[in-house]
Amino acid sequence: MLKYIVRRVLMAIPVLFGLSIVLFAFVHLLPGDPTRAILGQHATPELVARLRESLGLDKPLWEQYVLYIGQLLRGDLGVSIVTGASVSSEFVARFPGTVELTIAALIFAVGFGIPLGRFAARHPQGARDASVTVISLLGISIPVFVLGLSLQWIFGAQMKILPTSGRIDPRLNLDIRTNFMLVDALLAGRANVFVDALRHLVLPAIALGSIPLAIITRITRASVLDVANEDYVRTARAKGLTERRVDGRHIMRNAWLPVTTVIGLQVGSLLAGAVITETVFGWNGVGKWVVEAIQDRDYFVVQSSILIFALIFLVVNLVVDIGYAYLNPRIRYG
Amino acid sequence: MKRTRLGALLVAAGMLVAACGGAATPAPSAAPSAEASQAPSASAAQSVAPSAAAVKEGGTLVVAIPGDIKRTDSALVDDGNTAYVALNVMESLVGLAPGTTNKVVDLLAASHQVSADGLTYTFKLRSGVKFHDGTSLDAAAVKYNYDRWISFPKELQAYSYYAGAVFGGFGADSNVKSVAAPDSSTVVITLRSPSSTFLLTQTLPQFGIASPTALKAGKADNTETDVSKILFAQGGPPAMVGTGPFKFDKWVKGQEVDLVKNADYWNKDGVAHLDKLVFKPIADETAILNGLESGDIDLAQKVSPVDVATIKTKPALQVIDRGASCNLAHVGINQVYANHIPAPANAKQIMTNLKIRQAIMYAIDRQALIDAFYAGLATPADNWMPLDTQYAKPLNLPTYDPVKAKALIAESGIAAADLTIDFYYPSDVTRPYMPDPKGIFEAIQTNLEAVGFTVRPHTDTWSPTYLDNEYAGKYEVFLIGWTCDWAGPDNFLKTAFFGYVNGKPSTEFGYKNDVLNKTMNDALAATDDATAKTLWEKAQDLIAADLPTVPLVNSTPPAVAQAYVKGFVGAGNLTELMNSVWINKP
Numbered sequence: 001m002l003k004y005i006v007r008r009v010l011m012a013i014p015v016l017f018g019l020s021i022v023l024f025a026f027v028h029l030l031p032g033d034p035t036r037a038i039l040g041q042h043a044t045p046e047l048v049a050r051l052r053e054s055l056g057l058d059k060p061l062w063e064q065y066v067l068y069i070g071q072l073l074r075g076d077l078g079v080s081i082v083t084g085a086s087v088s089s090e091f092v093a094r095f096p097g098t099v100e101l102t103i104a105a106l107i108f109a110v111g112f113g114i115p116l117g118r119f120a121a122r123h124p125q126g127a128r129d130a131s132v133t134v135i136s137l138l139g140i141s142i143p144v145f146v147l148g149l150s151l152q153w154i155f156g157a158q159m160k161i162l163p164t165s166g167r168i169d170p171r172l173n174l175d176i177r178t179n180f181m182l183v184d185a186l187l188a189g190r191a192n193v194f195v196d197a198l199r200h201l202v203l204p205a206i207a208l209g210s211i212p213l214a215i216i217t218r219i220t221r222a223s224v225l226d227v228a229n230e231d232y233v234r235t236a237r238a239k240g241l242t243e244r245r246v247d248g249r250h251i252m253r254n255a256w257l258p259v260t261t262v263i264g265l266q267v268g269s270l271l272a273g274a275v276i277t278e279t280v281f282g283w284n285g286v287g288k289w290v291v292e293a294i295q296d297r298d299y300f301v302v303q304s305s306i307l308i309f310a311l312i313f314l315v316v317n318l319v320v321d322i323g324y325a326y327l328n329p330r331i332r333y334g
Numbered sequence: 335m336k337r338t339r340l341g342a343l344l345v346a347a348g349m350l351v352a353a354c355g356g357a358a359t360p361a362p363s364a365a366p367s368a369e370a371s372q373a374p375s376a377s378a379a380q381s382v383a384p385s386a387a388a389v390k391e392g393g394t395l396v397v398a399i400p401g402d403i404k405r406t407d408s409a410l411v412d413d414g415n416t417a418y419v420a421l422n423v424m425e426s427l428v429g430l431a432p433g434t435t436n437k438v439v440d441l442l443a444a445s446h447q448v449s450a451d452g453l454t455y456t457f458k459l460r461s462g463v464k465f466h467d468g469t470s471l472d473a474a475a476v477k478y479n480y481d482r483w484i485s486f487p488k489e490l491q492a493y494s495y496y497a498g499a500v501f502g503g504f505g506a507d508s509n510v511k512s513v514a515a516p517d518s519s520t521v522v523i524t525l526r527s528p529s530s531t532f533l534l535t536q537t538l539p540q541f542g543i544a545s546p547t548a549l550k551a552g553k554a555d556n557t558e559t560d561v562s563k564i565l566f567a568q569g570g571p572p573a574m575v576g577t578g579p580f581k582f583d584k585w586v587k588g589q590e591v592d593l594v595k596n597a598d599y600w601n602k603d604g605v606a607h608l609d610k611l612v613f614k615p616i617a618d619e620t621a622i623l624n625g626l627e628s629g630d631i632d633l634a635q636k637v638s639p640v641d642v643a644t645i646k647t648k649p650a651l652q653v654i655d656r657g658a659s660c661n662l663a664h665v666g667i668n669q670v671y672a673n674h675i676p677a678p679a680n681a682k683q684i685m686t687n688l689k690i691r692q693a694i695m696y697a698i699d700r701q702a703l704i705d706a707f708y709a710g711l712a713t714p715a716d717n718w719m720p721l722d723t724q725y726a727k728p729l730n731l732p733t734y735d736p737v738k739a740k741a742l743i744a745e746s747g748i749a750a751a752d753l754t755i756d757f758y759y760p761s762d763v764t765r766p767y768m769p770d771p772k773g774i775f776e777a778i779q780t781n782l783e784a785v786g787f788t789v790r791p792h793t794d795t796w797s798p799t800y801l802d803n804e805y806a807g808k809y810e811v812f813l814i815g816w817t818c819d820w821a822g823p824d825n826f827l828k829t830a831f832f833g834y835v836n837g838k839p840s841t842e843f844g845y846k847n848d849v850l851n852k853t854m855n856d857a858l859a860a861t862d863d864a865t866a867k868t869l870w871e872k873a874q875d876l877i878a879a880d881l882p883t884v885p886l887v888n889s890t891p892p893a894v895a896q897a898y899v900k901g902f903v904g905a906g907n908l909t910e911l912m913n914s915v916w917i918n919k920p
Contacts, residue, residue, distance in 0.1 A: 031795075032802060033798070036798035036802065037798075039495065044835065050488075050491070054488065054492060079562045083404055084493070084560075084561035084562040084564075085587070149618075149620050152620075152624035156624050156630070157623070157628050158627075160629065162628075163630050164625045164628045164630050165614070165616055165624070165625050165631075166589070170394065170590055170592065170614065171394040171396065171612075173394075179586075282617075284586065288588060289588055292401075292402075292588075295797075
C-alpha cells in the first residue's frame with residue numbers, strides 16, 4: 001500500500017512540471033500583456049515600455065520561465081502584476097469561498113443524485129426512469145451560466161426568496177475571520193447570519209452541482225441496475241429477505257464502489273465549474289479571480305492558481321484511488 | 335422538458351430553503367413612495383436635497399460597481415472603480431460641486447488664489463479638519479502628499495498615471511516646481527509653466543490628501559518601491575486615511591469594500607446619513623439586474639442600456655439620470671492608413687479627402703443609434719467633447735442627410751469603385767459610450783452602404799488587440815471613444831485625441847495639424863481664463879473644419895436604485911458622493 005502511494009506521489013511531480021510549462025506557454029501566447037490591463041486606454045508606448053521593463057516582461061520568455069520556476073521552488077507563488085498583491089495571500093483569502101461552494105455543490109449533487117439514481121433503478125424502463133434520465137440529460141446539457149442566471153431570475157428577481165449574488169448580506173456586518181462564512185457566523189454565534197450564508201449558498205450550489213448531479217444519478221442508476229441483476233441478489237430475494245434488506249445489504253453495498261470513484265472525480269469538474277458559477281453569482285472565490293486574471297493577462301495569478309488547482313485535483317484523485325484500493329484489494333495488485 | 339427540470343429544481347431549492355430554517359427574506363419595499371422619482375437634470379443637487387425633517391438616518395447602502403478596486407491608495411490607481419470608492423473617503427484641496435462635471439469648489443481649501451502669471455497657487459486651508467486617524471490637516475500634511483506624488487520612485491510611476499499625466503512627469507519633469515507651507519494653514523504650489531486646467535485636475539480623488547502619519551505607517555512614504563509591500567495600498571492597516579464623509583473600514587478583495595460614516599466630518603452639513611456603505615463588484619449586467627430586483631443591491635452604478643426600459647416598468651426601482659455626459663463615442667479615422675486587407679482592392683487613401691469624411695458624418699443617422707442602442711440616453715455629439723466640458727461650444731457639425739452625403743461623394747472625385755472602407759469594431763466589450771459595438775457598427779454599415787460606400791467589417795478583442803492596433807494605426811475606420819478623466823478640453827482634444835505624441839501626429843488618427851497642436855498647447859498654458867477660452871475655441875474651430883473623426887454621441891448611462899434610496903446625486907463623470915444618500919424604509 002505504501003509503495004503504491006509513493007509511486008503515485010512521485011508520478012505527480014512530472015505531471016505538475018509539464019503542466020507548469022504548458023500553462024506558462026499558454027498564458028504568454030495569449031495576445032497582449034498585462035501592461036494593457038494596468039494602463040488601459042491611458043497607455044502610451046513610453047508608459048508601456050517602462051512598465052514592461054519594471055515588471056521584467058522585456059526579458060526573453062525562457063528567462064522569465066526559469067525565474068518563475070525558481071520562485072515556485074522557493075515556495076513563492078509570485079505577485080499579481082495588476083494589483084501588486086502577493087498571489088499566495090490572495091489565494092488563501094479566496095480559497096475558502098471556493099471550498100465552501102464546492103462542498104455545498106457536492107452535497108447537493110450527492111444528496112439528490114444518489115436517491116434519484118436509486119429511484120430510477122428501482123423502476124427501470126418506465127416513465128419514472130425516463131423522467132430521471134431527462135433531468136440528468138438537462139443537468140449535463142444546460143450551460144452553467146444559463147442555469148445560474150435563470151435561477152437568479154426565478155428565485156431572486158421574481159419570487160424574491162433567495163439572494164442572487166455574493167456570499168453574505170453585507171448589511172449583517174459579519175466579522176470575517178476564516179473567510180468560511182458559515183464558520184465565521186458560528187464563531188460569531190449569530191444564527192441569523194449563518195442562515196443568511198446558507199441561503200446565499202443555495203442557488204450557486206444548485207448551478208454548480210447540476211452537472212455532477214446528472215453524472216452521479218446516471219452512474220448510481222447503472223451501478224444499482226448492474227448489481228440488482230446479480231445472482232446473489234436473486235438468491236437473497238429467494239431467501240425471503242425483505243426488499244429493504246436486499247437493497248441496503250446486498251445491492252447498495254456493492255453498488256457504492258463505482259459511485260465513490262465518480263464522486264471523487266467530480267471534484268475536478270466542480271473546481272472547473274466554479275470558475276463560471278463564481279463569476280455569475282459574484283461569488284468571491286478563486287474561480288472568479290482566475291477569470292479576471294486571464295482577462296487582465298495577470299500571468300502569475302493564472303499560472304500559480306491553476307497549478308494549485310491541478311495539485312488539489314491530483315491529491316483528491318490520489319485519496320479516491322487509495323480509498324478505492326482499500327475497498328477493493330484487486331486494484332492494489334492490478 | 336424545461337418544466338420538468340424547473341419543477342425539480344423548485345422542489346430541490348424549496349427543500350434546501352426549508353432546511354435552512356425558513357429564513358426571513360429581505361422584503362424589497364414594493365410600494366414606491368410619492369417622492370420616488372428624482373428630477374433628472376444636471377442641476378440635480380438642489381432638487382434632491384430633502385428637507386431636514388424627512389431624512390432618515392442610519393442604515394447600510396449596498397452599491398454594485400462593475401469591478402473590484404485595484405488598491406486602497408488613491409494616488410496609486412488609475413481605474414474608475416477605485417476612484418468611485420475613494421472619492422467618498424479622500425478629499426482634495428478643491429472638489430467638484432455635486433452633480434456637476436466641471437464646477438470647481440473649494441474643499442479642504444477655504445479659499446485659493448492664482449497669481450497673475452498663472453504660476454503660483456496659494457491655498458488657505460480650512461481649520462479644524464481632522465484625518466480619519468485623528469491627526470490634524472495642516473499645510474505640512476498637504477505638502478507631504480504633493481511631495482510624495484511628485485517624487486514617486488520609478489517602480490511606482492506606472493501605478494500613478496494621474497500624477498504623471500497631470501503634472502507632465504515626475505521629479506524634474508513635473509510641472510509642479512515646488513510646494514511650500516509658509517504657515518500651518520497656507521499652501522503655495524508653484525508651477526513651472528501655467529496650466530489652465532490645473533485646478534480642475536486637482537479635484538480628482540487621485541489628488542486626495544492622505545494623513546502623513548498613516549502614509550508613513552503604511553509604508554507609503556516612497557521608501558518602499560514594491561507596490562505589493564505598501565500596506566497603505568493593499569488594504570492596510572492603515573489604508574485610505576483621508577478626511578472625507580466616510581472612513582475606510584475594510585476591503586475583502588473580490589467581494590466588497592466597506593466604508594463607515596465619519597461622524598466627525600468637518601462639514602457639519604455634509605455628515606453622512608448612512609452608517610455604512612458597501613461597494614460590491616459585480617461584472618455581469620444580468621446579475622446586477624437580478625440583484626436589483628431581488629433587493630440584494632440598493633444602487634447600481636451601471637446597468638445595461640437594454641435593461642433600462644424593463645427597469646422603468648418596476649415600481650420598486652428608479653432610474654436616475656446623471657445629467658451632463660462626460661464621454662464621447664466617435665468613428666475613428668486614420669488618414670494615413672495604407673494597410674488595406676485584402677490589398678489591393680482599395681489601395682487609395684480616401685480618408686485624406688475631407689469631403690469623404692464629411693460624407694460619412696452626413697450618412698450616419700445618429701438619433702437612430704441613440705434610440706436603438708442607448709435607450710434614448712444619449713445626445714448626438716456636436717463637438718469632440720460634451721458641451722458641458724470646460725470651454726466647449728456647439729460646432730454645428732453635419733447631421734443626418736444622405737442626399738448631402740451622396741453629393742459630397744460625387745464632389746470628392748473619388749471613383750465609386752474606390753469607396754471601400756475597412757471598418758473595425760471591438761467584439762467583446764461594452765463601454766459607457768458604446769453599449770453594443772457590433773450593433774452600432776451594423777447600423778453604421780447600413781447607413782454608409784446606403785450612400786454608396788462598401789464596408790468591409792473587421793473585429794478584434796478589445797483588450798489588448800483592438801486597443802493596441804487602433805493606437806498603432808492599423809485600422810482605417812474604427813469605433814472608439816473616451817470617458818473623461820476630468821471635464822476639461824485638454825483631456826478630450828489633446829490627451830485622448832489630437833495632441834501630438836513626441837512632437838508628431840498620433841499614430842492612432844494620423845491627423846497632422848501643426849497650428850492646432852500649437853493652439854492647444856498655448857491654450858493649456860494660458861494665464862487667464864479669457865485667453866484660455868479664446869484659444870480653446872479656436873482649437874475647436876480648427877478641428878471642426880478638418881473633421882478628422884466623426885463624433886457620434888455623448889451618452890449618459892443612468893444609475894439605478896431601489897425606490898427607497900433618496901438623495902443620490904448623479905454626475906456624468908461619476909464623481910458621486912454618497913453622504914447625501916439616505917434610506918427611506920419604514
